[in-house]
Amino acid sequence: MTVILRRSLALVITLLAALPLAAQAPTPSIGQKVGRLLITNISVIDGMGNPLRGPLDLTIENGRIIGIQPSRDQEFSGSTISNAPAQRAADRTIDGTGLFVMPGIIDMHGHIQFTRGGKPLPKDYVYKLWLAHGITTVREPGSMDGIDTVVAHAKLSDENRINAPTIIPYATAGAATPAEARALIRSLKAKGAVGLKVFINYPDVWQAIAEESRTQGLPIATDMKIQYANAIDAARWGVRSIEHWYGIPDAAIGGRQEWPETYNYDNELDRFRWAGDLWRQADPARLSAVLDTMIAHKVTWDPTFAIYDANRDITRARNQPWMKDYALPQMLEHFEADPARHGSYFFDWTTADEIRWRNNYRIWMQAVREYSRRGGNVTVGSDAGFIWQLYGFCTIRELELQQEAGFTPLEVIRNATYNGAQALGLQNTGVIRVGFDADLLIVDANPLHNFKVLYATGVEVAEGGKMVHKGGVKFTIKKGIVFDAEALRADLRETVRRAREGTR
Numbered sequence: 001m002t003v004i005l006r007r008s009l010a011l012v013i014t015l016l017a018a019l020p021l022a023a024q025a026p027t028p029s030i031g032q033k034v035g036r037l038l039i040t041n042i043s044v045i046d047g048m049g050n051p052l053r054g055p056l057d058l059t060i061e062n063g064r065i066i067g068i069q070p071s072r073d074q075e076f077s078g079s080t081i082s083n084a085p086a087q088r089a090a091d092r093t094i095d096g097t098g099l100f101v102m103p104g105i106i107d108m109h110g111h112i113q114f115t116r117g118g119k120p121l122p123k124d125y126v127y128k129l130w131l132a133h134g135i136t137t138v139r140e141p142g143s144m145d146g147i148d149t150v151v152a153h154a155k156l157s158d159e160n161r162i163n164a165p166t167i168i169p170y171a172t173a174g175a176a177t178p179a180e181a182r183a184l185i186r187s188l189k190a191k192g193a194v195g196l197k198v199f200i201n202y203p204d205v206w207q208a209i210a211e212e213s214r215t216q217g218l219p220i221a222t223d224m225k226i227q228y229a230n231a232i233d234a235a236r237w238g239v240r241s242i243e244h245w246y247g248i249p250d251a252a253i254g255g256r257q258e259w260p261e262t263y264n265y266d267n268e269l270d271r272f273r274w275a276g277d278l279w280r281q282a283d284p285a286r287l288s289a290v291l292d293t294m295i296a297h298k299v300t301w302d303p304t305f306a307i308y309d310a311n312r313d314i315t316r317a318r319n320q321p322w323m324k325d326y327a328l329p330q331m332l333e334h335f336e337a338d339p340a341r342h343g344s345y346f347f348d349w350t351t352a353d354e355i356r357w358r359n360n361y362r363i364w365m366q367a368v369r370e371y372s373r374r375g376g377n378v379t380v381g382s383d384a385g386f387i388w389q390l391y392g393f394c395t396i397r398e399l400e401l402q403q404e405a406g407f408t409p410l411e412v413i414r415n416a417t418y419n420g421a422q423a424l425g426l427q428n429t430g431v432i433r434v435g436f437d438a439d440l441l442i443v444d445a446n447p448l449h450n451f452k453v454l455y456a457t458g459v460e461v462a463e464g465g466k467m468v469h470k471g472g473v474k475f476t477i478k479k480g481i482v483f484d485a486e487a488l489r490a491d492l493r494e495t496v497r498r499a500r501e502g503t504r
């Protein structure tokens with residue numbers, strides 16, 4: 001008893017010491033670390049775009065996939081492979097009958113947020129929503145809570161001490177002078193950043209960031225916003241990923257975008273309204289050349305379609321069915337129009353704005369599809385927490401929108417798994433393959449048929465003459481640690497219910 005008490009006290013003290021003040025006290029992980037895990041009789045989507053296989057048995061040991069075998073003795077690649085009984089001894093077995101497994105989703109653009117609408121969020125609210133949607137890896141492209149917190153949480157997640165996906169910490173790098181930029185990058189590296197997120201800078205500062213990041217081995221992701229530089233410059237500077245689209249149509253305009261002379265960049269209604277006209281202004285022949293240049297420089301395009309979804313239908317975005325059970329009051333408050341908050345710009349959003357954005361999406365989606373067709377790397381990122389998009393849900397919406405862009409469901413899953421791993425230089429995840437990390441998502445319906453089964457809210461489908469509920473994710477497995485996604489969702493709904501009662 002005393003030993004346990006002392007040990008848990010020591011754990012609390014270590015936890016507190018490891019965390020900066022703003023990030024204290026996330027709840028301990030409910031993830032179950034399983035030595036030897038067997039998943040039997042399951043349909044497998046491998047993440048590389050290969051067709052679904054199954055039923056197969058997966059054997060996982062110490063977080064790694066060590067065996068993939070047919071569930072029955074059968075003809076397999078020309079020879080009969082028997083399902084060796086030795087493989088069947090396990091600490092835990094998940095009966096995968098009727099279930100589907102794919103690699104865990106890699107969200108390339110997931111901001112860790114601990115406050116919204118000026119009020120704190122429970123420390124692992126965002127993490128639990130990610131895990132509840134089968135997201136096992138998140139590239140964190142700069143948190144308001146700072147790189148120290150993100151690095152500390154990445155470590156706690158690796159040690160299975162908090163409920164969270166694997167966190168890949170990128171740090172925001174912006175500076176006034178080249179010297180300042182170089183010093184900043186060295187210090188960010190020392191603090192544990194593994195990459196940089198770069199916005200607007202002067203050319204000499206951009207050059208310094210590009211050089212120093214190469215020296216330090218820190219890849220750059222850029223959200224270029226609207227500046228003198230564009231995607232061609234970014235490609236030549238060695239930027240590894242372009243987030244959203246900024247800089248790409250701009251490079252194909254041949255001059256600056258046209259907008260009314262009243263335009264003010266710091267007025268977000270102006271900014272987002274006229275961003276909706278950007279793709280129309282891009283010259284198709286020039287755009288084609290821009291894409292080729294990006295591909296030649298091996299730039300990943302992380303389009304994050306879903307985060308701008310509200311722009312083409314604000315009523316839909318505000319009334320998504322999951323808001324009721326999964327959105328904390330401060331989330332909803334944050335989304336309401338307010339000039340002081342980023343992404344809360346719906347002061348005068350008109351029919352014309354939505355039409356502009358729908359047309360904008362058509363050209364943008366075609367460009368992303370074409371980018372992939374020519375060999376460019378396209379990934380899945382969400383940027384949730386802004387513009388009526390909730391963590392996790394936004395990532396699944398991104399899958400739907402990539403399908404709308406013309407990717408097949410298998411290709412969409414590859415974008416969300418293998419391609420993300422490629423972009424991040426992760427050699428052992430993103431594919432269901434022997435020797436790879438057991439980063440997995442298990443669900444009770446085929447996501448290739450309908451991505452909606454991955455939403456925490458699931459779907460109703462007819463089965464045997466009556467409507468039954470399918471989805472969301474049943475288990476999320478991170479390096480062999482099993483999270484019961486249904487339990488996570490129940491916990492989230494309870495948190496939201498209590499918070500709503502408190503505000504009444």
Ligand SMILES: [Zn+2]
Pocket residue numbers: 109111141223383
């Ligand atoms: Zn972002």
